[in-house]
Amino acid sequence: MKKLSSKLWLLIVLFLSATVIFMYIFTNFLYEQLYVEDTKATMIETGEKLQAKYAGGKVSEELIADIEAFAAYSNIEIFAVRNPRELSACVPFEIDYDALIGTDERQQLLSGKAITKIGYEERFERQIISVILPFTDQNRLEGIIYLYYPLAKISELAKEEVILLSTGAIMFLLVAAFFVYQGMRKILQPLENLHQAVNQMTKGDYDVRVNVSLNDEIGHLSSAFNQMADAIQRDDEAQKSFLATVSHELRTPISYVKGYSEAIQKGLIEEEKREEAIQLIVREAARMERLTNELMQLARKENVQQEAQYDMLVLAETIRDALRLVSQKVTAKNIKLVLRLNEDIIVIGDEEKLKQVFINIIENAIHYSYEQSNIIIESDIVQSQAVLTVTDYGIGIPSEDLPHVTERFYRVNKARSRSDGGSGLGLSIVEQIVKQHKGNLKIASKLGEGTSVFITLPLMEE
Structure with missing residues (x-):
């Protein structure tokens, strides 16, 4: 049963490992779909509200001041500039203008659409999400609103919950391992009993039986074993009885044949009774012959009719x-x-x-x-x-x-x-x-x- 228990334990370990991998993938999915997407949507919504303040023409100092005043109370870094190249002087990290706003991005801004970018920034040691919205007037790009926000790491999002989750996971695994062990003992015990009973039966103990306490596949297997044991025991008893009966049946004629043959050989039987003794020997010999023929016929297999x-x-x-x-x-x-x-x-x-x-x-x-x-x-x-x-x-x-x-x-x-x-x-x-x-x-x-x-x-x- 050790091999079976090892297989079950291996199966459980594989299942738990698959669960951990799934949870890791699922957590990253939630991170991308919920946190990142929610942050991006919030930044675009904020940028569009500020974009709505622009009335056309040159971007005024008042508009830039209003946006900077709003940014002071927001957790999102927001800058409004007339020339995108001025961003290098505003943000606390290097910006490659050509990579930030290329030909395709410029056409996108001219059409009034927002540009969203996510990249790793060494200064913050994390991913940065940025959103650019245009100030356009008569197909001219008069300025932009640049919003960026350092994305928090998954470990930071669940910083306080990590210890609680880890502790809970360890406790769960310990409790699960205990109950799995107890459950496996209960499930495998009938199989162990069945294994011991089979070993006893191979040693010739046909009286052995197993207790049937379950109404499942193992219980059905135990019942089948008990039925097989009953059949084997009956067959064994019948075989012993058969051999004993055959021995008994042959003993009588053999004793007659042996006794009278020895008596004739030693001259212990009178002449007038010798013929009667010989007839008795012939009769008992015929009886043995008939018995052995009948036994041979009974010993043939059931498919003998094919011959x-x-x-x-x-x-x-x-x-x-x-x-x-x-x-x-x-x-x-x-x-x-x-x-x-x-x-x-x-x-x-x-x-x-x-x-x-x-x-x-x-x-x-x-x-x-x-x-x-x-x-x-x-x-x-x-x-x-x-x-x-x-x-x-x-x-x-x-x-x-x-x-x-x-x-x-x-x-x-x-x-x-x-x-x-x-x-x-x-x-x-x-x-x-x-x-x-x-x-x-x-x-x-x-x-x-x-x-x-x-x-x-x-x-x-x-």
């Missing part, structure tokens, strides 16, 4: 192919199959994978149905989608177990499922394959009455 062979399939024919493979189990339990299949439904999919789905669903229906009961298998088009329904009238599924039956290794009747070789992965695989085909799996059941499984698949686009 599968998708073809146009007549749904009714694929269902009948699956039924032929489970016909022996149907006969063994004396179950009657009721088929209500729509022969016109065509879907796009992987035939072998969909057949695996149908076999799994139908085998479950057979397995948990009562003997001599019915299983109804229907297919139809509902809202522009193909829907396969498999309904049995068996033992059903308890309502508290129903939301979990597609979870890996979840068993409704754990003892019975393990004894008959079930892994608890069948419906997880079914759900995965259905999702790969952009379909949906739904299960409805009532305990003691039976179960209905609904598989929805997209129709082939025409």
Whole structure:
């Protein structure tokens, strides 16, 4: 967080520097626009009032005396002369006549316009503003009024206020720095907490959470972190549970295979029971093979369907192919199959994978149905989608177990499922394959009455 705080401090310094530069430029602007322009306007106005006293002809001594008398009470230096060259004897600094009144300036005076000049004067060590107004009669320049005023420096204008302004600026910067520091601590503290939480999580502590006290971007980021932490923790717990379950599932058949193999090898099993032991080893080995195959299938990525062979399939024919493979189990339990299949439904999919789905669903229906009961298998088009329904009238599924039956290794009747070789992965695989085909799996059941499984698949686009 130090880097971020340094960046923020740098940004503030740059902002304050830009503010100082702006104020400097703005102050000079005010100096030029307000003070200088106001002084010039005042001098021109004063000169025009004195100019109005001139009645024409030669400039009289009385007029010059009147102007000098007015100047004695004015803060502006004012001189009236008949010949502009006489100014050198009047003003307390050198005047270059040719620079002061050149050809262009003389024409301007003859037209009755005032001339304004601003220049630096070493004697006063400051800028001098001067205004020249003409006394003209019949296109002749009879004399001029010369007004000048030493412009005050900005520091002189605010001489008394400079200390107050400087003190106020320093106090403001100190107070601003304090509140900025406190504000930055408050703003950056959640980020620091978030940084510490991330470090803890990288060390394997998935229980860490951050307090969400703000409803801004940082608060939203903290909430997102907590949600991510929840998801990671759930995934970690699920992974641990998955590995523990896999270990447990494999431990039993491995112990059987190992124990009976060693017993046969050491001759501890009687001849008449050896065949039974070998069959048990074969059964447990097949169980391990089936479990590892199912685990490999579940471990595949969700985009595995891109590698599968998708073809146009007549749904009714694929269902009948699956039924032929489970016909022996149907006969063994004396179950009657009721088929209500729509022969016109065509879907796009992987035939072998969909057949695996149908076999799994139908085998479950057979397995948990009562003997001599019915299983109804229907297919139809509902809202522009193909829907396969498999309904049995068996033992059903308890309502508290129903939301979990597609979870890996979840068993409704754990003892019975393990004894008959079930892994608890069948419906997880079914759900995965259905999702790969952009379909949906739904299960409805009532305990003691039976179960209905609904598989929805997209129709082939025409």
